[in-house]
Structures are given as C-alpha cells and as structure tokens.
Amino acid sequence: MAEPLKVLITGAAGQIAYSLMFQVGSGSVFGPNQPLKLVLLDILPMKSVLDGVLMEMMDCALPLVKEIVATVDETEAFTDVDVAMLVGAMPRREGMERKDLLAANVKIFKSQGAAMDKVSKKNIKVVVVGNPANTNALICSKYAPSIPKENFSCLTRLDQNRAQAQVAARVGVDTQNVGNTIIWGNHSSTQFPDVSHATVTKDGKVVSVYEAVKDDDWLKGDFIKTVQTRGGAVIKARKLSSAMSAAKATCDHIRDWWTGCAEGKWVSMGVISDGSYDIPKGLMYSFPVRTKPDHTYEIVQGLSISDFARAKMDATAKELQEELAAAMEVCEH
Template identity: 60%
Template sequence: GKGPLRIVITGAAGQIAYSLLYQICSGDVFGQEQDLIVNLLDITPMLGVLQGVVMEIEDCSLPLVKGVFPTDSVEVAFKDIDVALFVGAMPRKEGMERKDLLSANVKIFKPQGQALEKFAKKTCKILVVGNPANTNCFILAQNAPSIPRENFTCLTRLDHNRAIGQIASRLKISPKSVKNVIIWGNHSSTQFPDARSATVNVNGKETPAYDALKDDNWLKNDFVSIVQKRGAAVIAARKLSSAMSAAKAICDHMRDWWFGTKDHEFTSMGLISDGSYGIEKGLVYSYPVQIKDGKISIVQDLKIDDWSRDLMDKTQKELIEEKNDALKATST
C-alpha cells in the first residue's frame, strides 16, 4: 500500500495541537488507509511537555501511527515531510504593538521557511495557523522559494465555520444546510464574512441566505461583526483562545485539500493571491475555493457589489501594511 505520510506540527505542546493530534492520528483527516509519521516541534523549554503528549498518543494505541518524534530542531522536524501544520507562533503580549508582534513572528517564520526549503519534500502541503496567520504564511513562502506557491495556505476555515454557525443558529437549521459562505482577506477583525453567495436548505428547498433570512440588515451588520469578533469573544469568555474549534477547522481544511470539496460547494482558504478579484498578487488573502484532485482553485466570476468591494479592499489594505512591516523586519 501507500507509505506513511510524514506530518510535522509546530507548537505541538500548545492547546490547539492538543485538540488536533487525536483527530489526525485516528485517521479522521487523511483517511483510515493512510499510515502516519508525526513530528512534533516546539521550543526547547517545552520538550518535557512534548514528552507527555508523546506518551498520550502512545496510550491512545492508534494503529495508523507508525512513529511520533518530539523535537526542538527544525532540521529534524522538517526532514522529508509531506504535510506541515504551522500552529506555533509568538503570542501577542499585553502592550505589544502589531509591528512588534510581526517582527517577533518573522524571527520564527523566516528560519522555519528556510528549513522547509532545505529539508521538506517539494510536494509538501503547508497550512499556517499561528497568528498573524496570513503574514506568517507570506514570510514562510518568501523563504521557501522552491516549493510551489499553491502549496502555501493559511487558516480561515474557523472563520468560515463560525459564519456557517451564525446563519444556522439564526435560522434554527443544521449547519450542514448552509453552503457557500465566504471569508475574504485577513484572518483578523478586518476580514469580510460574506453571505451573498450563501444558500440555505430550509424544509428541503435551496434558497439564497439573503432571501431566507429576510433581514439584509442583520447579514450586513451583526453577522459581519459577530464573525469578525468571535475570536475575541471566546477569549473573553474562556480566558483562553479558541482551541477545540480551531483544531476542528484545521482538520476540515486539510481533509478538503486531500479529498476535495463537493460539487457546487466551496470553502475558504488563505492563499498566495494570483491577482483574482483585483487583489495584489503575492499577498496571502482568503478566497472562496474549490478543490479537486488536490488542486485548489479560486471560485471565479462572483458578482462583487460596491459594499463588498469596499470591505474586500479594507482587509487587503491591512494585509499590505502587515506585509510591509514584516518585510522591514526581515531585512533587519
């Protein structure tokens, strides 16, 4: 059969990784036929914690897992990998400005990008989760020029799932009955959660979300701001950032990349822009995508009205600023 898939998870001693590892190792993402070798990367002071995670994976006695390797070395972690999940990042501390956060993360993602370039398989599929996710992904890609651009993605699936959840609970229907919401732009509070292409299935009938909700005002205001601020609301309530839902979104993102999206359905992913929808080429921007045979394509020709254009440009503007700050930090 197939050889084992080599996966690296960075930030593997953290809380998202803790929710993520069982789902991956149990075959929930890459399928029940696919053996796995899992490299766990974290920083040196976390190696003890990582040892505990390794024990727990062993204690789950999962048949697909052919090896688990904890390490603080990027060389060991990225050697010959097929899949890289970049979960670890420098968290924002109190009083830290965005520029400081960006330069702290450039210090992490630049060497990790260089290690990816040197040690990973050229076919390696990459998902960046650690914040600022889009710009961290941009820096990673810059430093791994021999890996195809379409292999770099960042996570906006959590925002996408949050948007579905809001519409489903508003209409009191299953999330499974809500399709084709879109997250445009940055995984930040400037993101544009867009329901204009969304449809809902109410009593067996497929209807545009805007018609079913009969409330454009809610879709244009509360819906947008609830989704934009959901991460902050979870932190305020839980005193910790989203982890269970983030891990679930990572699994959704990777499973769709592996096995494809359903016909006539799309999802959202941060990608290196090819200029679609007038977005600056090279920026890591979240788009509506369809996936077939491992190939991600941006959904084209959606109608963009002035209201949407404005929101799409606003989040682009933030990403350009982040990119410029990050590039400044890289050169120093």
C-alpha cells in the same frame, strides 16, 4: 496499505495542537486507510511538556500512527515532510500591539521557511495557523523559494465555520445546511464574511441566505462584526484563545485540500493571490476555492461583487499590504 504520510505539527506542546493531533492520528483528516508518521515540534523551553504529549499520543495506541517523533530541532522536524500544520507562534498577550506580535512571529516563520526549503519534500502542503496567519504564511513561502507558492496556505476555515454557525443558528437549521459562505482577506478583524453567494437548505428547499434570514441589516452589521471579533469574544469568556475550534478548522482545511470538496461547493482558504477579484498579486489572501482530489485548488471565478463587498475586500487587502511591509522590514534587519 498506502505508504505512511509524514505530517508535521508545530507548537505541539500547545493547546491547539493538543486537540489537533488526535484528530489527525485517528484518521479523520487523511482517511481510515492512510498510515501516518507524526512529527511534533516545539521550542526547547517546552521540551518537558512536549515529552508528556508524546507519552499521551503513544498511549492513545492509534492504529494508523506508525511512528511519532517529538523534537525541538527544526531541521529534523521538516525533513521529508508531506504535510505541515504550522500552529506554533507567540500568542498575543494583553497590552501587545498587533505589530509587536508580527515582529516576534515573522522570525519564526522565516526560519521555518528556510528549513523547509532545505529538507522538506517539494510537494509539501503547508497550512499556517499561528497568527498573524496570512503574513506568516507569506513570509514562510518567501524563504522557501524552491517550493511552489500554491503549496502554502493559511487558516481562514475557522472564520468560515463561525459564519456558517451564525447563519445556521439564526435560521434554525443544522450547520451542514448552510453552504458556500466566503471569508475574504485577512484572518483579523478586517476580514469580510460574505454570504451573498451562500445558500440555506430548509424544508427541502435551497434558498439564498438573504432570503432565509430576511434581515439585511443583521447580515451587513452584527453578523459580520460577530464573525470578525469571535476570537476576542472566546478569549474574554474562556480566558484562553480558541483551541478546539481552531484544531477542528485546521482538520477541515487539510481534509478538503487533500481529498477535494463536493461538486458545487467551495471553501475559504488563505492562498497566494493571482490577481483574481483585483486583489494585488502576491498577497496571502482568503478566497473561495474549489479543492480537488489531486491536492490542488483553484480560486472560484466569476462571482458578482457588490460595492459594499468591494469596499470590505479592499480594506482587508490594504491591511495585508501594510502587514507585509512591516514583516519584510523585520526580515531584512
């Protein structure tokens, strides 16, 4: 058997982590032959809940999980970690502005980046789930300068899954028969779910989403709005934020990053922009990427961008630039 991978989940006493850690421990992310050491981190006020989660994970008796550590100490948590799933963040509460959330959470990710820089493996792979995810991931990378920027990412796979599910339901196919949907930009209501390069497999034929749906107004209107506001719709209906679907998407994100996606396919990940598609360098921006079995990725190049898409992509980039400026102001004071 392989050497155990050390996998950290933050916010481990929370709802998303509760769905996430079993999936990770069961082998559905890193495979059925990869033993694991799980590290569960949360804040001191959540210690009692964290202890209960630890008991439950032990009681699951998962064969691949060789060790579980539950801690409220950042340095202990980040030491020698291979993969970090940064879920823990202050949730947005009623009456809070996005900037209030940003100010609170930037400090968390500044601190975690600094801890990572000191004690984590330099080839650590990081996905940030806690919102505002793009900017939190970028701040984390800024305060971990010894770790390559490309090792940091944020979760937009949930948005991709949402887009894929909307198209599948509209056309009447299974979700796996919708391929290569793209999420551009920020994990926020400015994100651009783009199906102009996506396909549908139906009745043995592969056709474009536009050909399959046959309703351009829906694809450029209600479809985009539904994906952009799905998180809020879940909160309104459930009285709690997306947890099960966020955990599933986190697993999808890491699995594909770790093992590579199929030939001809791509997935959406928030990654550091290298200037592709005229997106300002250095922003944590969601692009279509091809992931590879050596745990690397490349941004898919050469896709045609319509004027409609360009305007949407630029609007979400502008929001990210504003968020970054606000975040840096918090960090520097």
